[in-house]
Amino acid sequence: MNHLDEQVLPPQFDLPSLERNAFEWRALKNTLLTGFVWLLAVIASIPLFSVIYMLVVEGGARLDLEAITALPPAGFEMGGGFGNAIVGTLVMVGIAAAISIPLGTMAAIYLAILDPSSKLATTSRFLAKVLTGFPSILAGVFIYAVLVVTTGTYSAWAGGVALAVLMLPTVTLAAEEAMKQVPQKMKDAAFGMGCTNTQVIMKVVLPTGLPGILTGVILAVAGAAGESAPLLFTALFSNYYMAELAEPTASLSILIYNFSGMPFDNQIELAWAASLVLVMIVLIFNVLARVVGKSKFKD
Amino acid sequence: MAYDPFKSASSARTLSAPPSASDYLKDATFRAFAYFCALSILLLVGYIVFELGSQAMPAIKTHGLGFVTGTTWDTNEEVFGVLPEIWGTLYSSLLALLIGGGLGVGIAIFLTQGFVHAKIEVTFRTIIELLAAIPSVVYGLWGIYVLIPLLRPGAEWLHEKLGWFPLFGTELSGPGLAPAALVLAIMILPTVAAISADAFRRIPYKVKEAAYGMGATKWEVILKVMLPTASSGILAGMVLGFGRALGETMALAMLIGNVNNISVSLFAPANTLASLLASTFPEAGQMEIQALMYAALVLLVITFIVNVAGLAVQQYTMRKFEGKK
Numbered sequence: 001m002n003h004l005d006e007q008v009l010p011p012q013f014d015l016p017s018l019e020r021n022a023f024e025w026r027a028l029k030n031t032l033l034t035g036f037v038w039l040l041a042v043i044a045s046i047p048l049f050s051v052i053y054m055l056v057v058e059g060g061a062r063l064d065l066e067a068i069t070a071l072p073p074a075g076f077e078m079g080g081g082f083g084n085a086i087v088g089t090l091v092m093v094g095i096a097a098a099i100s101i102p103l104g105t106m107a108a109i110y111l112a113i114l115d116p117s118s119k120l121a122t123t124s125r126f127l128a129k130v131l132t133g134f135p136s137i138l139a140g141v142f143i144y145a146v147l148v149v150t151t152g153t154y155s156a157w158a159g160g161v162a163l164a165v166l167m168l169p170t171v172t173l174a175a176e177e178a179m180k181q182v183p184q185k186m187k188d189a190a191f192g193m194g195c196t197n198t199q200v201i202m203k204v205v206l207p208t209g210l211p212g213i214l215t216g217v218i219l220a221v222a223g224a225a226g227e228s229a230p231l232l233f234t235a236l237f238s239n240y241y242m243a244e245l246a247e248p249t250a251s252l253s254i255l256i257y258n259f260s261g262m263p264f265d266n267q268i269e270l271a272w273a274a275s276l277v278l279v280m281i282v283l284i285f286n287v288l289a290r291v292v293g294k295s296k297f298k299d
Numbered sequence: 300m301a302y303d304p305f306k307s308a309s310s311a312r313t314l315s316a317p318p319s320a321s322d323y324l325k326d327a328t329f330r331a332f333a334y335f336c337a338l339s340i341l342l343l344v345g346y347i348v349f350e351l352g353s354q355a356m357p358a359i360k361t362h363g364l365g366f367v368t369g370t371t372w373d374t375n376e377e378v379f380g381v382l383p384e385i386w387g388t389l390y391s392s393l394l395a396l397l398i399g400g401g402l403g404v405g406i407a408i409f410l411t412q413g414f415v416h417a418k419i420e421v422t423f424r425t426i427i428e429l430l431a432a433i434p435s436v437v438y439g440l441w442g443i444y445v446l447i448p449l450l451r452p453g454a455e456w457l458h459e460k461l462g463w464f465p466l467f468g469t470e471l472s473g474p475g476l477a478p479a480a481l482v483l484a485i486m487i488l489p490t491v492a493a494i495s496a497d498a499f500r501r502i503p504y505k506v507k508e509a510a511y512g513m514g515a516t517k518w519e520v521i522l523k524v525m526l527p528t529a530s531s532g533i534l535a536g537m538v539l540g541f542g543r544a545l546g547e548t549m550a551l552a553m554l555i556g557n558v559n560n561i562s563v564s565l566f567a568p569a570n571t572l573a574s575l576l577a578s579t580f581p582e583a584g585q586m587e588i589q590a591l592m593y594a595a596l597v598l599l600v601i602t603f604i605v606n607v608a609g610l611a612v613q614q615y616t617m618r619k620f621e622g623k624k
Contacts, residue, residue, distance in 0.1 A: 020516075026516050026519065027516065029516075029518060030516045030517055030518045030519075033518045033521075034414065034517070034518070036405070037405050037406075037408055037409040037414060038409070038414070040402055040405035040406060040409065041405075041406055041409045041423055043402065044402050044406055044426075044427065044430070044488060044492075045423070045426045045427075047430065047441075047485045048426055048429055048430050048433070050441070050445060051433060051437065051438070051441050054441060054444070054445055055437070058444075103336050103339060104336075106332060106333045106335075106336035106337075107333070107336040107337045107339065107340055109333045109336075110333040110334055110336060110337035111337060114330055114333055114334070120334070120337055120338060120341070121337060123341060124337045124338070124340045124341055126610070127340055127341060127344045128340050129606075129610050130344070130603065130606050130607060130610065131340070131343075131344065133539060133542045133543060133546070133602065133605075133606040133609070134546065134602065134606075135545070135546025135547070135548065135573055135598060135599075135602055136546065136548060137546070137548040137573045137576050137577060137595075137598075138347070138351070138546070138595055138598065138599055140576075141351065141576060141580070141591075141592065141595045142347050142350055142351060144580075145350050145351070145354045145592070146346075146350060165343065165347075168340065168343070169340070172340065194317060194318065195318075196318050196322055196323065196325075196326040197326055197329070197330060198322075198325055198326040198329040198330070199318075199322070199326075201329075222432060223432075225434075226432070226433070226434025226435070226436075226437075227434070227435075228434065228435060228436045228548075228549045229435070229548035229549050229573070229577060232577055232580070232581065233580050233581050236581070253434060253435075253436045253549070256436045256437065256439075256440055257436050257439070257549060257552075257553065260436075260439060260440045260443055260553060261553070268444075271440055272440070275434075275436070275437045275440055278434055278436075278437065279433060279434070279437055282432050282433070282434060283429070283432065286428075286429070286432050
């Protein structure tokens with residue numbers, strides 16, 4: 001007696017195939033659109049490779065010891081280089097970093113830890129975000145009015161401060177984000193042992209959040225090194241090595257801008273070589289930021 | 300004498316002690332300093348607005364609102380108007396947004412919807428991030444010597460065949476709107492792509508699985524579920540990218556031609572507020588500088604409005620998926 005053996009046939013349904021026909025419109029559209037985003041991704045990467053190719057071919061051909069040490073050539077002169085511009089860029093970025101990193105990190109400490117939801121913190125955070133979209137040339141105009149007009153001269157100081165205005169919001173927001181990643185438990189443990197706010201921040205939060213803070217800081221420095229608009233009428237340009245900080249100062253980006261429009265091949269070759277150096281500086285900072293930023297608290 | 304638990308618990312051999320007076324002092328100083336630094340951002344923004352406003356004041360008084368509607372910029376006659384620049388700024392940024400925004404969203408989809416192996420995804424993400432790292436002047440140089448020669452034959456052909464169409468109404472004689480807008484598009488692409496990709500990543504995985512469970516194809520899921528859900532985030536990316544484009548200076552100053560001209564033609568030279576500042580400021584006299592300060596103020600107001608709008612949309616998106624942020 002085994003009624004399970006009896007085949008009870010289910011009513012016959014017309015079961016559709018579970019395979020999708022590849023030429024059905026839905027499936028075809030799927031394939032086409034997939035090809036389309038692939039195409040978009042490839043198109044978007046063309047400019048980067050084209051820029052790098054041009055820099056290596058055009059700039060690399062001219063990049064030698066003379067180019068990175070000599071002074072910029074005038075008009076019809078052959079040879080020359082942009083040594084003073086490299087020094088100027090590094091000095092002004094240094095000034096900007098020296099101002100914006102301490103200020104930005106301290107502001108971030110307030111925003112992330114001391115009083116994250118106070119009125120001041122919310123307003124500052126919002127304004128910092130607005131400032132990141134602030135046109136960089138306006139930083140130049142602002143510093144021109146504040147420093148160049150009052151001191152009566154274009155200077156490396158003015159250029160550095162203009163770059164600092166642009167770096168400050170980036171450093172602040174990145175440092176705040178990094179400090180927020182520090183687990184609350186660690187802070188609680190330190191507070192539980194009777195630490196003051198300052199001790200918790202200096203001995204727990206800063207060391208733990210350091211990789212993230214450094215990433216933000218280095219990226220901000222890289223961005224500042226490539227900036228040119230804020231230097232245009234704060235640092236101006238100079239054809240000589242800088243002797244002091246209170247005089248017009250050359251920078252790589254302004255040199256590229258000035259030389260790009262000149263009708264002389266020599267200057268245009270130098271503009272490419274200077275671009276190569278500038279992009280290398282920026283890329284080195286970017287790679288550095290990636291290496292440093294491998295924090296253990298990131299998911 | 301009263302019982303003092305601290306006294307009996309402490310002995311000469313322990314290191315633990317309550318914070319000393321100097322610890323409290325250091326703490327108070329440190330906190331005051333941090334407070335001041337947070338305040339400095341506020342003061343900086345206030346100072347920028349005040350300084351640009353007061354510098355522009357004489358020009359505002361002499362030119363009034365006619366400055367914004369005037370179309371000539373003549374130093375000798377001291378007639379200043381920035382309508383062509385406002386037009387050029389908005390037009391070039393809109394064109395850049397059309398190209399860069401579309402590409403950016405496409406790439407955000409490509410990077411977040413599992414089209415490629417995670418390693419290739421990282422490679423493409425790095426490429427897009429590096430696009431943002433290249434300095435503006437380098438793009439300008441590349442535009443002059445690579446992009447303009449590349450565009451010229453196509454532009455000539457379009458002008459010859461379709462010259463009656465306003466977009467192709469003039470010849471591309473070198474610098475012009477088309478190369479400027481293309482470079483601008485490349486520059487805002489990373490912003491749009493990063494913010495849109497972030498919006499896609501915020502969508503709970505369940506949403507996608509539910510759609511797949513109903514038998515939707517990959518692209519039906521993307522177009523009918525993911526895109527609408529991420530739409531506010533994408534909008535934020537677009538608006539912030541637009542804000543970036545409005546303030547971009549050097550590449551435009553090198554590529555747009557710096558000609559006071561209102562034209563819808565893609566190949567006509569034009570000017571933007573930022574590149575007007577960059578190209579005329581260094582040699583400007585007293586009156587012209589005041590007018591340029593007014594132009595800077597106009598640019599500040601436009602970018603401020605656009606950026607605040609973008610940030611507001613972004614904030615709204617974050618709240619939507621995470622409750623209160």
